[in-house]
Amino acid sequence: MNILIIEPFASGHHGKYLQWITSVILARGHHIQLGIFKESLDHPSIRELLSSCGPNLSVISAPTRSYASVEGRLWSMGREMLKFRR
Structure with a gap:
C-alpha cells in the first residue's frame, strides 16, 4: 500500500512525530510518499528520517514561497501533491 503523508513543517514536535509515524508504517511493509516544504528537508529530524x-520513502516537495500565506494555502498544496502523486 502507498501512503501519502503531508507534513510541510519540521520544527518543534513535527519532525519527531513524523519519525514515529513513518517507522510504524514502514514496519508494516507499506510505501510512504512524504509531502514537505523544501526548506524543511534541511531540518536535522528530516535528514535523519x-x-x-x-x-x-519517497519525497514530494515544494518551496514555501510558492504558497503566499501558508495557513490559507495548505489545501492547495495538498491538492497539488495529490496530482503529482498520480
Whole structure:
C-alpha cells in the first residue's frame, strides 16, 4: 500500500512525530510518499528520517514561497501533491 503523508513543517514536535509515524508504517511493509516544504528537508529530524528509511520513502516537495500565506494555502498544496502523486 502507498501512503501519502503531508507534513510541510519540521520544527518543534513535527519532525519527531513524523519519525514515529513513518517507522510504524514502514514496519508494516507499506510505501510512504512524504509531502514537505523544501526548506524543511534541511531540518536535522528530516535528514535523519530520510537517511534511515531507505527506498520505501519517497519525497514530494515544494518551496514555501510558492504558497503566499501558508495557513490559507495548505489545501492547495495538498491538492497539488495529490496530482503529482498520480
